[in-house]
Amino acid sequence: MEITATKGQIIKGKPVADQISETLIKEVNELVKEGINPKLAILRVGANGSDLAYERGALKRCESTGIQTQVVELPEDVTQEEYVKTLKGLNEDTNINGILCFRPLPKQLDEEAIKYIIAPEKDVDSFSPINSAKVMEGDKTGFPPCTPTAVVEILKHYNVALSGSKVAVLGRSMVVGKPAAMLLLNENATVTICHSRTKDLAKVTSEADVLVAAVGRAKMVKEDFVKEGAVVIDVGINVDEEGKLCGDVDTDAVLDKVSMITPVPAGVGSVTTSILAKHVVKACKLQNNK
Numbered sequence: 001m002e003i004t005a006t007k008g009q010i011i012k013g014k015p016v017a018d019q020i021s022e023t024l025i026k027e028v029n030e031l032v033k034e035g036i037n038p039k040l041a042i043l044r045v046g047a048n049g050s051d052l053a054y055e056r057g058a059l060k061r062c063e064s065t066g067i068q069t070q071v072v073e074l075p076e077d078v079t080q081e082e083y084v085k086t087l088k089g090l091n092e093d094t095n096i097n098g099i100l101c102f103r104p105l106p107k108q109l110d111e112e113a114i115k116y117i118i119a120p121e122k123d124v125d126s127f128s129p130i131n132s133a134k135v136m137e138g139d140k141t142g143f144p145p146c147t148p149t150a151v152v153e154i155l156k157h158y159n160v161a162l163s164g165s166k167v168a169v170l171g172r173s174m175v176v177g178k179p180a181a182m183l184l185l186n187e188n189a190t191v192t193i194c195h196s197r198t199k200d201l202a203k204v205t206s207e208a209d210v211l212v213a214a215v216g217r218a219k220m221v222k223e224d225f226v227k228e229g230a231v232v233i234d235v236g237i238n239v240d241e242e243g244k245l246c247g248d249v250d251t252d253a254v255l256d257k258v259s260m261i262t263p264v265p266a267g268v269g270s271v272t273t274s275i276l277a278k279h280v281v282k283a284c285k286l287q288n289n290k
C-alpha cells in the first residue's frame with residue numbers, strides 16, 4: 001500500500017486581510033459622504049527596519065481603504081519632553097482619529113510614563129493601560145493590540161476550533177504574547193504561556209493543538225516543538241543569515257508534521273495592518289457618535 005505524506009497547508013494572511021478591507025472600504029465611503037475623513041497618525045522615532053516594514057504595510061493598507069495618514073518622524077535622540085509634546089499635539093488634533101506609536105521606544109524615553117499620555121480613544125494599538133485592561137476584562141469597547149487580534153482573526157477565518165482547544169503562546173511581551181494569550185482565553189481556549197524561563201519548552205509546546213510563536217528568534221521552533229497535526233501561527237519577523245525575512249518557526253522542518261502554518265512574510269503581518277485600519281475606522285465612528 002502506498003502511503004502519501006500529507007503536507008501542512010500554508011495559510012496566507014491575504015484572504016483574511018482582503019475580507020476585512022472589503023467591509024472597511026464601504027464603511028469609509030459612507031463616512032466620507034457625510035464629510036468625515038478617518039485619519040491615522042503614525043509616530044516614529046528614528047528609522048529601524050521593523051518599524052519601517054510596519055509603516056510601509058500600514059500606509060499601503062490605509063491608502064487602499066481610503067483612510068488618510070500622517071507620519072510624524074522624530075530624531076533617534078529625541079527627548080522625553082519633545083516626544084510627549086508631539087504626542088499631546090496628536091491627542092488634541094481633531095482631524096486625527098487614531099495614533100500608532102511604534103514600540104519599543106529608544107532607551108532615553110520612558111515608555112511606562114508615555115503610555116499614560118496617549119488618549120485611550122485614539123489608541124488604536126493598545127498602548128494605553130486603559131486598553132490593556134479592557135483586553136484583560138474581555139471588554140470589546142476598547143482597542144486590543146493589532147497583531148494578537150490578527151492571530152485570532154486568522155484562526156477564525158481558517159475555521160480552527162479554539163473553544164476547549166489547547167493553545168500554547170510562545171512569548172509574553174505586551175505587544176504580542178501576553179495579549180494574544182488573553183484574546184485566546186476570551187475565545188475559551190486553554191492557554192499556556194511560555195517564555196525564556198520555561199522548562200522543557202519543546203515538551204510544553206508540543207502538547208498544543210495550536211501554537212502561536214512570538215519570540216523574535218529566527219527559525220527557533222523546530223520539529224520537536226510541534227504536535228502532529230497542530231496549527232502554527234508564526235508571528236515572528238526576523239532576518240535570516242542570508243538577509244531574508246523569516247519567522248520564529250523553521251517552516252521547512254515542521255511542514256510535514258503540522259496541519260496548517262502561516263508564512264512569513266505574507267502571514268500575520270499583512271492581517272495586522274488591516275486590523276489597524278479597522279481600529280482607525282472604529283475610533284473615527286466613536287468620536288463622531290456613529
Ligand SMILES: NC(=O)C1=CN([C@@H]2O[C@H](COP(=O)(O)OP(=O)(O)OC[C@H]3O[C@@H](n4cnc5c(N)ncnc54)[C@H](OP(=O)(O)O)[C@@H]3O)[C@@H](O)[C@H]2O)C=CC1
Pocket residue numbers: 050147170171172173174175176177194195196197198201214215216217235236237238268269270272
Ligand atoms: N507580524 C506582526 O505583525 C508582528 C510581528 N512581531 C514580531 O514578533 C516577534 C516577537 O515580538 P515581541 O513580542 O515584540 O518581542 P519581545 O522581544 O518583546 O518578546 C519576546 C518574548 O519571547 C520570549 N523569548 C525570547 N527568547 C526565548 C527563548 N529562547 N525561549 C523562550 N522564550 C523566549 C521572551 O521571554 P522573556 O519574557 O522571558 O524575556 C519574550 O517574552 C518578533 O520577531 C517581532 O518582530 C512583532 C509585532 C508585530
Ligand SMILES: Nc1nc(=O)c2c([nH]1)NC[C@@H]1CN(c3ccc(C(=O)N[C@@H](CCC(=O)O)C(=O)O)cc3)C=[N+]21
Pocket residue numbers: 050051053054056057058101102103104125146147175237264265266267268269270272273
Ligand atoms: N506598537 C507597535 N505595534 C506593532 O505591532 C509593531 C511595532 N510597534 N513596531 C514594529 C513591529 C513590527 N511590525 C510589523 C507589522 C506588520 C508588518 C507587515 O506588514 N509585514 C508584511 C511585509 C511588509 C513589507 O516588508 O513591505 C508581511 O509580513 O507580509 C511588518 C512588521 C509591527 N510591530
